[in-house]
Amino acid sequence: xxxxxxxxxxxxxxxxxxxxxxxxxxxxxxxxxxxxxxxxxxxxxxxxxxxxxxxxxxxxxxxxxxxxxxxxxxxxxxxxxxxxxxxxxxxxxxxxxxxxxxxxxxxxxxxxxxxxxxxxxxxxxxxxxxxxxxxxxxxxxxxxxxxxxxxxxxxxxxxxxxxxxxxx
Amino acid sequence: xxxxxxxxxxxxxxxxxxxxxxxxxxxxxxxxxxxxxxxxxxxxxxxxxxxxxxxxxxxxxxxxxxxxxxxxxxxxxxxxxxxxxxxxxxxxxxxxxxxxxxxxxxxxxxxxxxxxxxxxxxxxxxxxxxxxxxxxxxxxxxxxxxxxxxxxxxxxxxxxxxxxxxxxxxxxxxxxxxxxxxxxxxxxxxxxxxxxxxxxxxxxxxxxxxxxxxxxxxxxxxxxxxxxxxxxxxxxxxxxxxxxxxxxxxxxxxxxxxxxxxxxxxxxxx
Numbered sequence: 169x170x171x172x173x174x175x176x177x178x179x180x181x182x183x184x185x186x187x188x189x190x191x192x193x194x195x196x197x198x199x200x201x202x203x204x205x206x207x208x209x210x211x212x213x214x215x216x217x218x219x220x221x222x223x224x225x226x227x228x229x230x231x232x233x234x235x236x237x238x239x240x241x242x243x244x245x246x247x248x249x250x251x252x253x254x255x256x257x258x259x260x261x262x263x264x265x266x267x268x269x270x271x272x273x274x275x276x277x278x279x280x281x282x283x284x285x286x287x288x289x290x291x292x293x294x295x296x297x298x299x300x301x302x303x304x305x306x307x308x309x310x311x312x313x314x315x316x317x318x319x320x321x322x323x324x325x326x327x328x329x330x331x332x333x334x335x336x
Numbered sequence: 337x338x339x340x341x342x343x344x345x346x347x348x349x350x351x352x353x354x355x356x357x358x359x360x361x362x363x364x365x366x367x368x369x370x371x372x373x374x375x376x377x378x379x380x381x382x383x384x385x386x387x388x389x390x391x392x393x394x395x396x397x398x399x400x401x402x403x404x405x406x407x408x409x410x411x412x413x414x415x416x417x418x419x420x421x422x423x424x425x426x427x428x429x430x431x432x433x434x435x436x437x438x439x440x441x442x443x444x445x446x447x448x449x450x451x452x453x454x455x456x457x458x459x460x461x462x463x464x465x466x467x468x469x470x471x472x473x474x475x476x477x478x479x480x481x482x483x484x485x486x487x488x489x490x491x492x493x494x495x496x497x498x499x500x501x502x503x504x505x506x507x508x509x510x511x512x513x514x515x516x517x518x519x520x521x522x523x524x525x526x527x528x529x530x531x532x533x534x535x536x537x538x539x540x541x542x543x544x545x546x547x548x549x550x551x552x553x554x555x556x557x558x559x560x561x562x563x564x565x566x567x568x569x570x571x572x573x574x575x576x577x578x579x580x581x582x583x584x585x586x587x588x589x590x591x592x593x594x595x596x597x598x599x600x601x602x603x604x605x606x
Contacts, residue, residue, distance in 0.1 A: 176368055183361060188351040195350055205352070209360050213367060220371070275343045298344035330340055 175219045182228045183212055189229075189300055190236050196283055196295050197240040207243065211236045230309040237292065237310075244288065282332045290325035297322045415457050416475040417466070425479070440494035447487035448579045454480045455587035458594060467593060477594040484596075487580055 190211055195204035214235045218225055225231055283291050296302045296310065304322065308315040352360070411423035429450060436446045458467070458476040466472050584591055 176365075179368070180361065180365070183364060187357055187360065191352045192348070192350045196347070205356060205360065208352075209363060212360075212364055216364070216368060220368075276346055279340070279343050279347065294344065295347070298341050299347045301345070301348075326340070333340060 175216075175222075179212075179216055179219050182215065182232070186229055186232055187212070190232050192299065193233060193236050193295060194240060196280075196291065196299070197288070198243055199280075199284065203243070207236060207239050210239055227309055230306065233296070233310045241288075278333065279329075282329060285332055286325065286329060289321075290328055293318070293322045293325045294329055298326075415461055415466075416479050417461075417472045440490065440497045444487065444490040444494040445579070447483070447490040448583060451480065451483045451487045451580060452583045452586075454483045455583065455590055458590045459587070462590065462593065473594060477596055480590075480594065480596055484580070491578065491580060 187208065191204055191208040194207040194211075195201065198204050198207065211232055215225075215228060215232055218231070219228075283294065286294065292311075293307065296307045297304070302310075304319045305315050307322070308318045311318060407420065407423060408428055411420040411428055414420040414424045433443075433446065436443055454476075458480060461467050461472060461476055467476065590596075
């Protein structure tokens, strides 16, 4: 299985570059560090399955986001209500506040609390665009939709989040 | 309050810590390396049987079976000149033939039954006024003649074998009545005094085999048995009409209409 060894280094390169982003992407969806870690690992394993088969992967980043998105959808289906409860009751892991001052931390907490109130699609668009700083073009590749459509939807999702934040 | 996009950017601080990241990395490396050592995935029969190719196979098998059985059933009603007629004679009847017990007498009965069937088809064509068409007429005639030839061959074979069986039955007289019965049901006329040419022709073959087997009898079994063998022939003589001839008599109007001469071929052979 020489091909496996040939693909190993590029794969680990992708892991080093995107592990944090994918973890975050999962974390915002599941609101649980451990679940998000499991999901991240699963996403990379799936990417590996593609890579070792020698499939031509044009954009591993977009593929990873797509895989993670699908894993999250599966997870939502299984325990949608539970995740919301955890979020409302337990709040977030304090370890995420590393290096933040208190004010930032409060805003930070507020946004995190509000994000799951958005529809999964809106939440996805917001995190990809503003947290991960992906361009609408990149997002359109992940979501397999037209760039224009994506731009319009990002704009609307942000408006909805602003509305939510005002009601605090 | 900061702009919301700024706050969202700060969420980028959510990340795996170094330890978590390294641990996950080594789990992935382990996963990759473990795959290297596994020579091939375990082949499950369940997986193979439900693989895409097999599903396609099942679907086509199902379609073939359902289309095939529809065709076969539809063919049952086909008449000479129909597209499905070949299916009827070459598939359906071949299958039926395969289920006929291997006794020559039963095969002869079966072939005679098919002659009857050919006549019935011709009658149906006649009812539908299709026999006026020359090509349909010749097809119907051809089918009857073809089947008659098959029946004649089967009868001749059964007859020859019966003679041999009768011979052996003479050694064991208990079995004799059965052998006689079988012979009678498929006897070919022995009457030479008739001016009927057809009878004359059909009896030729029967006679030849008779005489040869009779020779065997006299050689093997002596005078007594020879006389008993002649008794059999006498019994046979009384039954001067074979099943095949009965069929021809029954459908005499079609025989006339199609101008079928039963022993055309044997006459040519001669």
